[in-house]
Amino acid sequence: MSRAAGAVINLAALRHNLQQARQLAPHTRIMAVVKANAYGHGIAPVAQALHETDAFAVACLEEALAIRHAGLAHPIVLLEGVFSEAELNEAAHNGCEVVVHDARQLALVEAARLQHAVSVWLKVDTGMNRLGFPPAQTRLLWQRLTVARAVRGPVRLMTHLACADDSTNPRTRTQLQLFATATAGIQTERSIANSAGILAWPDSHADWVRPGILLYGVSPFVGQTGAEENLIPAMTMTTELIAVKSLKKGDAVGYGGAWVAPEDMPLGIAAIGYGDGYPRHAPNGTPVLVDGMRVPLVGRVSMDMISVDLRALPGAQVGDRVVLWGPDLPVEEIARAAGTIPYELLCGITQRVKFSVVDANNATAAAMRSVGQ
Numbered sequence: 112m113s114r115a116a117g118a119v120i121n122l123a124a125l126r127h128n129l130q131q132a133r134q135l136a137p138h139t140r141i142m143a144v145v146k147a148n149a150y151g152h153g154i155a156p157v158a159q160a161l162h163e164t165d166a167f168a169v170a171c172l173e174e175a176l177a178i179r180h181a182g183l184a185h186p187i188v189l190l191e192g193v194f195s196e197a198e199l200n201e202a203a204h205n206g207c208e209v210v211v212h213d214a215r216q217l218a219l220v221e222a223a224r225l226q227h228a229v230s231v232w233l234k235v236d237t238g239m240n241r242l243g244f245p246p247a248q249t250r251l252l253w254q255r256l257t258v259a260r261a262v263r264g265p266v267r268l269m270t271h272l273a274c275a276d277d278s279t280n281p282r283t284r285t286q287l288q289l290f291a292t293a294t295a296g297i298q299t300e301r302s303i304a305n306s307a308g309i310l311a312w313p314d315s316h317a318d319w320v321r322p323g324i325l326l327y328g329v330s331p332f333v334g335q336t337g338a339e340e341n342l343i344p345a346m347t348m349t350t351e352l353i354a355v356k357s358l359k360k361g362d363a364v365g366y367g368g369a370w371v372a373p374e375d376m377p378l379g380i381a382a383i384g385y386g387d388g389y390p391r392h393a394p395n396g397t398p399v400l401v402d403g404m405r406v407p408l409v410g411r412v413s414m415d416m417i418s419v420d421l422r423a424l425p426g427a428q429v430g431d432r433v434v435l436w437g438p439d440l441p442v443e444e445i446a447r448a449a450g451t452i453p454y455e456l457l458c459g460i461t462q463r464v465k466f467s468v469v470d471a472n473n474a475t476a477a478a479m480r481s482v483g484q
Protein backbone atom coordinates (compact mmCIF):
# COMPACT_ATOMS: atom_id res chain seq x y z
CA MET A 112 0.00 0.00 0.00
CA SER A 113 1.32 3.47 -0.82
CA ARG A 114 1.65 6.20 1.76
CA ALA A 115 -1.69 7.55 2.95
CA ALA A 116 -0.70 11.14 3.74
CA GLY A 117 -2.69 13.48 1.53
CA ALA A 118 -3.87 17.05 1.18
CA VAL A 119 -7.34 17.49 -0.31
CA ILE A 120 -8.02 20.94 -1.78
CA ASN A 121 -11.65 22.01 -2.02
CA LEU A 122 -12.04 24.29 -5.03
CA ALA A 123 -15.54 25.35 -3.99
CA ALA A 124 -14.09 26.64 -0.71
CA LEU A 125 -11.59 28.79 -2.63
CA ARG A 126 -14.39 30.25 -4.75
CA HIS A 127 -16.50 30.89 -1.65
CA ASN A 128 -13.63 32.67 0.09
CA LEU A 129 -13.00 34.86 -2.96
CA GLN A 130 -16.68 35.75 -2.91
CA GLN A 131 -16.33 36.65 0.77
CA ALA A 132 -13.43 38.96 -0.05
CA ARG A 133 -15.66 40.66 -2.65
CA GLN A 134 -18.41 41.15 -0.11
CA LEU A 135 -16.01 42.49 2.49
CA ALA A 136 -14.41 44.97 0.07
CA PRO A 137 -17.19 45.57 -2.45
CA HIS A 138 -15.77 48.70 -4.06
CA THR A 139 -12.28 47.46 -4.83
CA ARG A 140 -10.65 45.05 -7.18
CA ILE A 141 -8.94 41.89 -5.97
CA MET A 142 -5.38 40.76 -6.45
CA ALA A 143 -5.43 37.13 -5.24
CA VAL A 144 -2.12 36.33 -3.55
CA VAL A 145 -1.01 32.87 -4.70
CA LYS A 146 2.72 33.01 -3.96
CA ALA A 147 4.55 30.07 -2.36
CA ASN A 148 2.60 27.57 -4.46
CA ALA A 149 -0.66 29.21 -3.40
CA TYR A 150 0.26 28.98 0.28
CA GLY A 151 1.06 25.32 -0.23
CA HIS A 152 -2.26 24.46 -1.90
CA GLY A 153 -0.96 24.10 -5.48
CA ILE A 154 -0.71 27.18 -7.70
CA ALA A 155 -2.28 25.79 -10.89
CA PRO A 156 -5.55 24.39 -9.49
CA VAL A 157 -5.89 27.32 -7.09
CA ALA A 158 -5.37 29.95 -9.79
CA GLN A 159 -7.89 28.17 -12.00
CA ALA A 160 -10.43 28.00 -9.17
CA LEU A 161 -9.90 31.72 -8.49
CA HIS A 162 -10.28 32.75 -12.13
CA GLU A 163 -12.93 35.32 -11.16
CA THR A 164 -10.28 37.40 -9.43
CA ASP A 165 -9.18 40.63 -11.13
CA ALA A 166 -5.47 39.84 -10.90
CA PHE A 167 -3.00 37.55 -9.18
CA ALA A 168 0.00 38.47 -7.03
CA VAL A 169 3.10 36.32 -6.63
CA ALA A 170 6.61 36.70 -5.23
CA CYS A 171 8.60 36.01 -8.38
CA LEU A 172 8.55 35.44 -12.11
CA GLU A 173 8.65 31.62 -11.86
CA GLU A 174 5.39 31.70 -9.93
CA ALA A 175 3.85 34.02 -12.53
CA LEU A 176 4.87 31.66 -15.32
CA ALA A 177 3.21 28.77 -13.48
CA ILE A 178 -0.05 30.74 -13.65
CA ARG A 179 0.44 31.38 -17.37
CA HIS A 180 1.12 27.66 -17.90
CA ALA A 181 -2.15 26.95 -16.13
CA GLY A 182 -3.81 28.85 -18.96
CA LEU A 183 -4.73 32.09 -17.21
CA ALA A 184 -4.32 35.49 -18.85
CA HIS A 185 -4.98 37.74 -15.83
CA PRO A 186 -2.63 40.54 -14.84
CA ILE A 187 -0.02 39.14 -12.43
CA VAL A 188 1.81 41.41 -10.01
CA LEU A 189 5.38 40.47 -9.04
CA LEU A 190 5.39 41.64 -5.42
CA GLU A 191 9.19 41.69 -5.15
CA GLY A 192 9.74 43.06 -8.64
CA VAL A 193 12.56 41.89 -10.90
CA PHE A 194 16.31 41.79 -10.48
CA SER A 195 17.74 42.02 -14.02
CA GLU A 196 16.84 43.46 -17.41
CA ALA A 197 16.35 39.96 -18.80
CA GLU A 198 13.83 39.26 -16.07
CA LEU A 199 12.11 42.58 -16.69
CA ASN A 200 11.84 41.72 -20.39
CA GLU A 201 10.38 38.32 -19.65
CA ALA A 202 7.97 39.78 -17.11
CA ALA A 203 6.78 42.40 -19.61
CA HIS A 204 6.53 39.80 -22.37
CA ASN A 205 4.32 37.65 -20.13
CA GLY A 206 2.01 40.47 -19.13
CA CYS A 207 3.31 40.76 -15.57
CA GLU A 208 3.21 43.98 -13.58
CA VAL A 209 6.30 44.73 -11.52
CA VAL A 210 6.69 46.30 -8.12
CA VAL A 211 9.56 48.79 -7.94
CA HIS A 212 10.76 48.95 -4.36
CA ASP A 213 14.36 50.18 -4.37
CA ALA A 214 16.85 52.35 -6.21
CA ARG A 215 18.32 49.40 -8.11
CA GLN A 216 14.95 48.41 -9.55
CA LEU A 217 14.17 52.04 -10.32
CA ALA A 218 17.42 52.38 -12.29
CA LEU A 219 16.69 49.10 -14.09
CA VAL A 220 13.25 50.25 -15.21
CA GLU A 221 14.42 53.73 -16.17
CA ALA A 222 17.26 52.35 -18.30
CA ALA A 223 15.31 49.51 -19.88
CA ARG A 224 14.57 49.36 -23.60
CA LEU A 225 11.75 46.85 -23.79
CA GLN A 226 9.79 45.40 -26.68
CA HIS A 227 6.66 45.44 -24.53
CA ALA A 228 6.17 48.28 -22.05
CA VAL A 229 5.58 47.15 -18.48
CA SER A 230 3.03 48.16 -15.83
CA VAL A 231 4.60 49.29 -12.58
CA TRP A 232 3.59 49.52 -8.93
CA LEU A 233 5.68 51.91 -6.85
CA LYS A 234 6.09 50.51 -3.35
CA VAL A 235 6.11 52.92 -0.44
CA ASP A 236 7.50 51.81 2.92
CA THR A 237 5.15 53.26 5.51
CA GLY A 238 6.56 51.37 8.48
CA MET A 239 6.95 47.69 7.64
CA ASN A 240 10.64 48.38 7.00
CA ARG A 241 10.88 45.54 4.53
CA LEU A 242 10.44 46.71 0.92
CA GLY A 243 9.73 50.18 -0.44
CA PHE A 244 10.89 53.77 -0.67
CA PRO A 245 10.57 56.37 2.08
CA PRO A 246 7.16 58.07 1.88
CA ALA A 247 8.72 61.50 1.27
CA GLN A 248 10.15 60.30 -2.08
CA THR A 249 6.81 59.06 -3.43
CA ARG A 250 5.82 62.03 -5.58
CA LEU A 251 9.21 62.44 -7.24
CA LEU A 252 9.65 58.73 -7.95
CA TRP A 253 6.12 58.42 -9.26
CA GLN A 254 6.84 61.24 -11.71
CA ARG A 255 10.11 59.63 -12.80
CA LEU A 256 8.50 56.26 -13.41
CA THR A 257 5.58 57.87 -15.20
CA VAL A 258 7.88 59.31 -17.87
CA ALA A 259 10.15 56.24 -18.12
CA ARG A 260 10.15 54.88 -21.66
CA ALA A 261 9.70 51.24 -20.60
CA VAL A 262 6.68 51.98 -18.44
CA ARG A 263 3.12 51.64 -19.56
CA GLY A 264 1.07 53.99 -17.41
CA PRO A 265 -0.45 54.72 -15.10
CA VAL A 266 2.08 53.98 -12.36
CA ARG A 267 0.19 52.68 -9.33
CA LEU A 268 1.00 52.91 -5.63
CA MET A 269 1.31 50.19 -3.01
CA THR A 270 2.21 49.80 0.64
CA HIS A 271 2.05 46.87 3.06
CA LEU A 272 0.67 46.82 6.60
CA ALA A 273 2.86 45.38 9.36
CA CYS A 274 0.35 44.98 12.19
CA ALA A 275 -3.10 44.80 10.61
CA ASP A 276 -3.72 41.42 12.30
CA ASP A 277 -3.92 43.27 15.63
CA SER A 278 -6.98 45.52 15.50
CA THR A 279 -5.80 47.45 18.57
CA ASN A 280 -2.33 48.28 17.25
CA PRO A 281 -1.99 52.04 16.52
CA ARG A 282 0.76 51.44 13.95
CA THR A 283 -1.79 50.58 11.27
CA ARG A 284 -3.48 53.98 11.65
CA THR A 285 -0.02 55.61 11.44
CA GLN A 286 0.81 53.67 8.26
CA LEU A 287 -2.50 54.60 6.65
CA GLN A 288 -1.96 58.27 7.45
CA LEU A 289 1.61 58.24 6.14
CA PHE A 290 0.46 56.63 2.89
CA ALA A 291 -2.42 59.09 2.49
CA THR A 292 -0.10 62.06 3.00
CA ALA A 293 2.68 60.71 0.77
CA THR A 294 0.30 59.96 -2.11
CA ALA A 295 -2.11 62.91 -1.73
CA GLY A 296 -3.10 64.43 -5.05
CA ILE A 297 -1.53 61.70 -7.20
CA GLN A 298 -4.13 60.51 -9.69
CA THR A 299 -3.69 56.77 -9.73
CA GLU A 300 -4.84 53.51 -8.15
CA ARG A 301 -3.62 52.39 -4.73
CA SER A 302 -3.31 49.07 -2.92
CA ILE A 303 -2.78 48.60 0.83
CA ALA A 304 -4.80 45.77 2.38
CA ASN A 305 -3.81 42.16 3.00
CA SER A 306 -6.39 39.76 4.53
CA ALA A 307 -6.26 41.41 7.94
CA GLY A 308 -6.70 44.83 6.34
CA ILE A 309 -9.72 43.58 4.40
CA LEU A 310 -11.30 42.14 7.54
CA ALA A 311 -10.41 44.72 10.17
CA TRP A 312 -9.44 48.00 8.47
CA PRO A 313 -12.04 49.19 5.95
CA ASP A 314 -10.02 52.40 5.51
CA SER A 315 -7.27 50.32 3.94
CA HIS A 316 -9.37 48.91 1.09
CA ALA A 317 -8.36 51.59 -1.48
CA ASP A 318 -8.60 50.50 -5.16
CA TRP A 319 -7.10 47.02 -4.94
CA VAL A 320 -7.03 44.56 -2.03
CA ARG A 321 -4.48 41.75 -1.77
CA PRO A 322 -5.99 38.80 0.10
CA GLY A 323 -3.79 35.79 0.74
CA ILE A 324 -4.56 33.67 3.77
CA LEU A 325 -8.29 34.41 3.79
CA LEU A 326 -8.67 32.91 0.32
CA TYR A 327 -7.52 29.61 1.79
CA GLY A 328 -10.21 29.86 4.49
CA VAL A 329 -7.87 30.73 7.32
CA SER A 330 -8.03 33.68 9.71
CA PRO A 331 -5.10 36.10 9.87
CA PHE A 332 -5.97 36.92 13.50
CA VAL A 333 -4.34 35.11 16.42
CA GLY A 334 -6.94 33.22 18.45
CA GLN A 335 -9.56 33.18 15.69
CA THR A 336 -10.55 30.74 12.98
CA GLY A 337 -11.65 31.23 9.40
CA ALA A 338 -15.11 29.90 10.21
CA GLU A 339 -15.66 32.91 12.48
CA GLU A 340 -15.21 35.10 9.39
CA ASN A 341 -17.50 32.87 7.31
CA LEU A 342 -14.54 31.41 5.46
CA ILE A 343 -14.20 27.74 4.50
CA PRO A 344 -10.79 26.09 4.92
CA ALA A 345 -9.69 24.92 1.49
CA MET A 346 -7.25 22.26 2.65
CA THR A 347 -7.89 19.04 4.54
CA MET A 348 -4.72 17.26 5.60
CA THR A 349 -5.40 13.55 6.04
CA THR A 350 -3.79 10.20 6.61
CA GLU A 351 -4.64 6.82 8.11
CA LEU A 352 -3.87 4.76 11.17
CA ILE A 353 -1.17 2.26 10.23
CA ALA A 354 -0.96 0.50 13.61
CA VAL A 355 -3.02 0.17 16.78
CA LYS A 356 -1.22 -1.07 19.89
CA SER A 357 -2.14 -1.97 23.44
CA LEU A 358 0.07 -0.19 25.95
CA LYS A 359 0.61 -1.24 29.53
CA LYS A 360 0.61 1.36 32.25
CA GLY A 361 4.11 2.91 32.38
CA ASP A 362 5.03 2.16 28.74
CA ALA A 363 6.91 5.12 27.21
CA VAL A 364 5.96 6.27 23.71
CA GLY A 365 8.24 7.32 20.85
CA TYR A 366 11.67 9.01 20.71
CA GLY A 367 12.96 9.98 24.12
CA GLY A 368 10.06 8.12 25.74
CA ALA A 369 8.59 11.57 26.11
CA TRP A 370 5.09 10.39 27.04
CA VAL A 371 4.24 7.56 29.45
CA ALA A 372 0.95 5.66 29.46
CA PRO A 373 -0.92 6.47 32.69
CA GLU A 374 -2.88 3.20 32.46
CA ASP A 375 -3.36 0.23 30.13
CA MET A 376 -4.65 1.80 26.93
CA PRO A 377 -4.87 1.66 23.13
CA LEU A 378 -2.45 3.77 21.10
CA GLY A 379 -2.80 4.65 17.41
CA ILE A 380 0.06 5.27 15.01
CA ALA A 381 -0.78 7.55 12.08
CA ALA A 382 1.28 7.94 8.91
CA ILE A 383 2.17 11.61 9.13
CA GLY A 384 5.26 13.34 10.50
CA TYR A 385 7.57 16.27 10.08
CA GLY A 386 8.76 14.67 6.82
CA ASP A 387 5.29 15.51 5.50
CA GLY A 388 5.14 18.99 7.03
CA TYR A 389 3.34 18.15 10.26
CA PRO A 390 4.96 20.37 12.91
CA ARG A 391 7.61 18.58 14.95
CA HIS A 392 6.94 20.84 17.90
CA ALA A 393 3.28 19.89 18.21
CA PRO A 394 3.06 19.02 21.93
CA ASN A 395 1.22 16.30 23.82
CA GLY A 396 -2.49 17.03 23.64
CA THR A 397 -2.50 18.59 20.15
CA PRO A 398 -5.86 17.50 18.73
CA VAL A 399 -6.09 14.99 15.89
CA LEU A 400 -9.32 13.63 14.39
CA VAL A 401 -9.61 9.86 14.15
CA ASP A 402 -12.85 8.79 12.49
CA GLY A 403 -14.10 12.32 13.11
CA MET A 404 -13.39 12.23 16.86
CA ARG A 405 -10.85 14.44 18.57
CA VAL A 406 -8.07 12.51 20.26
CA PRO A 407 -4.82 13.88 21.67
CA LEU A 408 -1.39 13.47 20.11
CA VAL A 409 1.04 11.84 22.56
CA GLY A 410 4.83 11.56 22.42
CA ARG A 411 7.19 13.24 20.00
CA VAL A 412 6.32 13.78 16.35
CA SER A 413 8.74 11.73 14.27
CA MET A 414 9.62 12.01 10.57
CA ASP A 415 6.93 9.67 9.29
CA MET A 416 4.57 9.02 12.19
CA ILE A 417 2.67 10.41 15.12
CA SER A 418 1.06 8.58 18.04
CA VAL A 419 -2.41 9.29 19.33
CA ASP A 420 -4.15 8.35 22.55
CA LEU A 421 -7.12 6.14 21.58
CA ARG A 422 -8.72 5.76 25.01
CA ALA A 423 -11.75 7.72 23.74
CA LEU A 424 -11.95 5.53 20.65
CA PRO A 425 -11.19 1.95 21.70
CA GLY A 426 -12.69 0.51 18.51
CA ALA A 427 -10.28 2.38 16.19
CA GLN A 428 -8.58 0.17 13.60
CA VAL A 429 -5.75 0.23 11.10
CA GLY A 430 -6.97 2.10 8.01
CA ASP A 431 -9.19 4.51 9.93
CA ARG A 432 -9.18 8.03 8.57
CA VAL A 433 -7.08 10.59 10.41
CA VAL A 434 -7.41 14.35 9.87
CA LEU A 435 -4.61 16.65 10.95
CA TRP A 436 -6.39 19.87 9.98
CA GLY A 437 -9.29 20.95 7.81
CA PRO A 438 -12.82 22.36 8.14
CA ASP A 439 -13.48 20.27 11.27
CA LEU A 440 -10.11 20.91 12.90
CA PRO A 441 -8.83 24.45 12.30
CA VAL A 442 -5.23 24.71 11.17
CA GLU A 443 -5.13 27.85 13.33
CA GLU A 444 -5.58 25.63 16.41
CA ILE A 445 -2.78 23.27 15.38
CA ALA A 446 -0.47 26.19 14.60
CA ARG A 447 -1.13 27.74 17.99
CA ALA A 448 -0.44 24.44 19.76
CA ALA A 449 2.84 24.07 17.86
CA GLY A 450 3.96 27.66 18.50
CA THR A 451 3.74 28.74 14.87
CA ILE A 452 1.33 30.40 12.44
CA PRO A 453 -1.04 28.68 10.00
CA TYR A 454 0.82 30.24 7.04
CA GLU A 455 3.90 28.20 7.95
CA LEU A 456 2.00 24.92 8.29
CA LEU A 457 0.21 25.37 4.96
CA CYS A 458 3.39 26.35 3.09
CA GLY A 459 5.42 23.60 4.73
CA ILE A 460 3.73 20.51 3.30
CA THR A 461 6.36 18.43 1.58
CA GLN A 462 6.52 16.83 -1.84
CA ARG A 463 5.71 13.29 -0.79
CA VAL A 464 2.21 14.29 0.35
CA LYS A 465 -0.32 13.43 -2.34
CA PHE A 466 -2.47 16.36 -3.43
CA SER A 467 -5.98 15.92 -4.79
CA VAL A 468 -8.82 18.30 -5.50
CA VAL A 469 -12.53 18.10 -4.80
CA ASP A 470 -15.19 20.57 -5.80
CA ALA A 471 -17.64 20.31 -2.99
CA ASN A 472 -20.03 22.95 -1.78
CA ASN A 473 -20.78 23.20 1.92
CA ALA A 474 -23.47 20.55 2.06
CA THR A 475 -21.54 18.05 -0.03
CA ALA A 476 -18.34 18.69 1.90
CA ALA A 477 -20.13 18.16 5.19
CA ALA A 478 -21.69 14.94 3.91
CA MET A 479 -18.30 13.73 2.66
CA ARG A 480 -16.79 14.35 6.05
CA SER A 481 -19.57 12.57 7.87
CA VAL A 482 -19.08 9.41 5.80
CA GLY A 483 -15.32 9.68 6.26
CA GLN A 484 -14.42 10.11 2.59
Ligand SMILES: Cc1ncc(COP(=O)(O)O)c(C=O)c1O
Binds near residue numbers: 304306
Ligand atom coordinates in the same frame (compact mmCIF):
# COMPACT_ATOMS: atom_id res chain seq x y z
C1 LIG B 1 2.90 42.43 -0.20
C2 LIG B 1 1.90 41.43 0.28
N1 LIG B 1 0.60 41.67 0.08
C3 LIG B 1 -0.36 40.81 0.50
C4 LIG B 1 -0.03 39.63 1.14
C5 LIG B 1 -1.13 38.70 1.62
O1 LIG B 1 -1.12 38.62 3.02
P1 LIG B 1 -2.18 37.72 3.79
O2 LIG B 1 -1.87 36.32 3.45
O3 LIG B 1 -1.94 38.00 5.23
O4 LIG B 1 -3.52 38.16 3.30
C6 LIG B 1 1.31 39.36 1.38
C7 LIG B 1 1.68 38.13 2.09
O5 LIG B 1 2.60 37.98 2.78
C8 LIG B 1 2.30 40.27 0.93
O6 LIG B 1 3.61 40.04 1.13
